[in-house]
Amino acid sequence: MPTNSREKKIDYDTYIRDLPFSTQRYLSFLLDPDQLWKKFVIHVPKKVDSPNFQERYSSMQVKLFEERGNKNNGSSTKCIIEDWGTQNSRVKHLLKALTEAELYAAADYLSVKILRQDPVQRKTSATSFSSHSDSLPYPPSFSPRQNIDSVDLDEKKFNKDKDISELTGQSLPQSSVDDVLYHRIQSYDVYPSNDAMAGLSLNSTIKHKNTDNYTKENKDNLPVIQPQTKTQEFSYKALCLITNDFDGRNLEEGGRVIGSGGFGKVYLGLPANDYKVAIKALKFDEDAKPDAQYEAMMTKQFQTELETLSEYRHENIVPFLGFSVDGYQKCLVYQYMPNGSLEDRLYCLHNTDPLLWQQRVKISHGTAEGIVYLNTNKLVHRDIKSANILLDENFSPKVGDFATVRLAPSGTGFSSAVSTKLVIGTSAYMAPEAPRFDISAKLDSFAFGVVLLELLTGLPPLDEQRSECDLLSYIQENCDETDISKYLDTKAGSWDIDLANSMYEVSRQCYENKKKDRVLVSEILPVLQKLVNKI
Missing domain, CATH: 1.10.510.10 (Transferase(Phosphotransferase) domain 1)
Incomplete structure (x- = not known):
């Protein structure tokens, strides 16, 4: 997933004050909702390389960040980054603070999207498709369990929007639910269209360049996916492994993209047992103007699809395997359909x-x-x-x-x-x-x-x-x-x-x-x- 070619290459030693505006804005998008930045700010060190951690900001300074964030177009996260940047803090320090705060979506955004590295290590390590009970807020009908392979949504159904929003870690604006539900990310009317769920598949006769070699070379490191009647929760790290770090090239070019649309992109996943999956990753355009209503629509559609496919299963409904919400992209995972749309x-x-x-x-x-x-x-x-x-x-x-x-x-x-x-x-x-x-x-x-x-x-x-x-x-x-x-x-x-x-x-x-x-x-x-x- 390459960064913008017009921007200076970012590495661990890049000063955070030199981070592109789009990167700072995306971090704000991830941390400003629900005041997640408050978890981040208490992990900002007074001295970046000191072995003895001391908080940089007092409660009064935190209050000032909050007040500035409440202003029109204000962002508490951006204020913190700007202030901390005067200390010559670097990306590696920012990444450490986010990881220590267990803000894994933001940490993975830096690590995977910006630095092109692996997702950050969780405090509770999970190398397979296991639940991250330490990083996800569970709804009342769920309970955190150690070494869990999946979350059974058939036996413990969602309490509609409330439970789903808690599971995904995002809340919707205080507007009419129908106003959000009836918005629709664009459907294309120009023929031919290869958008939306048509992207969940590609005809099996098309040559998948390099993907076979990738699977063979990394077979020992890849997780295994088995179809189940219950909805599974997948770690973002595992999805990165089976999509070659969400390779953004088309299949014909040796990448993993098999479709795209208003929602984002769909990637081919190749687990160790060759059970092919299609991974629908919801996008947020970090170069676009922030739009709370757009994000609410995307979140609502993610919730709607997750809830519907988890509860309603039929031989003529696309086989739904599970979801991932612990990375910087929310993902839905389906069985791959080899004969396309x-x-x-x-x-x-x-x-x-x-x-x-x-x-x-x-x-x-x-x-x-x-x-x-x-x-x-x-x-x-x-x-x-x-x-x-x-x-x-x-x-x-x-x-x-x-x-x-x-x-x-x-x-x-x-x-x-x-x-x-x-x-x-x-x-x-x-x-x-x-x-x-x-x-x-x-x-x-x-x-x-x-x-x-x-x-x-x-x-x-x-x-x-x-x-x-x-x-x-x-x-x-x-x-x-x-x-x-x-x-x-x-x-x-x-x-x-x-x-x-x-x-x-x-x-x-x-x-x-x-x-x-x-x-x-x-x-x-x-x-x-x-x-x-x-x-």
């Missing part, structure tokens, strides 16, 4: 073989199963699209990206209208009522109807070269209401025309313009099952 396979990204029509019918049924499972549990996905449907080694579909899931009231087509500032979803898949913030399971129905059109036609959901840019409008304007044969994707082979038209009819029922006329996915699931049985 449905979007990528429909458009034969990286010259992969096209999906046969029989596979497409099965994918439609499996995707519907995943959506029905969510809706049955009163959950609305709100961003169903081909980029968020992943394919395993057998091309079995897995619905992914749960950052925007909403728990809705019960009832047929359960629905709620809320006040919010930003519409969730991707325009080509968005139901007419979505801009009114009318949230119901029928949002997922509408989007699924568009996905069915993609499966049938092989056409992208958005194409600026078409007379009608979005696929739904294009089909509605040009295709017969009962016969889609002229628009079937010929790459899929010789379609069973009657079966294809039946699938087309299902899609039409899903994307009815009026919500009251639109089916729930559960209502058309038996029809798709019958189509699979005919193959």
Whole structure:
């Protein structure tokens, strides 16, 4: 993870007064919330190289730092660094103070991101995927345990936002939860898109340069990951090991990045037992202007996805393995999907073989199963699209990206209208009522109807070269209401025309313009099952 090439190289002996503004600001972002800087300031020594530690700052000076931090655009952390910098203190002294204070996210940021070294040593060493009971605040339903391999979230479920925020160590601003929940980190509408959860996978035929050699050379040092039914807590150090220190190059270049989007990047992880994983690392742009609302959105989406995937498991939901919150990046860990996203396979990204029509019918049924499972549990996905449907080694579909899931009231087509500032979803898949913030399971129905059109036609959901840019409008304007044969994707082979038209009819029922006329996915699931049985 290289530092900015325009900046002077930073090492252990760099004076902290010479740290770039972006680095100081990022440290402020990590330490100012919840006044974590108060843990840091008591570990700042009066004399940096003295064998006998004495606190540099008195209680009165600490109070002054607090007052300066409370001013507009003020930062107590930055004030401390600026003052301490007059003592000729160096990065190694700063790193030591952060480590002694057990502020591991900030310490790892310096060590890994800035110095390009290993994560700092914890006071309770953990070389495998073990819980850091000394560095994480546990919610009431958890208890710190020694040598724990995982945190069982199935047996000890979260107490919604409260427990999750305590677990992640961040609290949300005192604003409406819905205001935060309904914000959505950008979904890209320009075709082709390789963003979001599509990044959790890459076709297995693509050559992973250097990754095999890296695994062989470091096999003895790599941790082992085993799939489990319970959510595991992974140490950030272990994730660094299996991603080659979060190598920021693309796979084709010998790195580990397999996707990126508004949330950050997704990395391929190669544990010792060759059980490949995809690690979604949430980003904070240290060169951008600090934005508390943006950070609140990112934190909320992390919490939502962690909570949903921990509690709800199904064969057609992306397999979730666990999380990491003890490093400077929050991470979610999934099983690697070797056949990529449905979007990528429909458009034969990286010259992969096209999906046969029989596979497409099965994918439609499996995707519907995943959506029905969510809706049955009163959950609305709100961003169903081909980029968020992943394919395993057998091309079995897995619905992914749960950052925007909403728990809705019960009832047929359960629905709620809320006040919010930003519409969730991707325009080509968005139901007419979505801009009114009318949230119901029928949002997922509408989007699924568009996905069915993609499966049938092989056409992208958005194409600026078409007379009608979005696929739904294009089909509605040009295709017969009962016969889609002229628009079937010929790459899929010789379609069973009657079966294809039946699938087309299902899609039409899903994307009815009026919500009251639109089916729930559960209502058309038996029809798709019958189509699979005919193959």
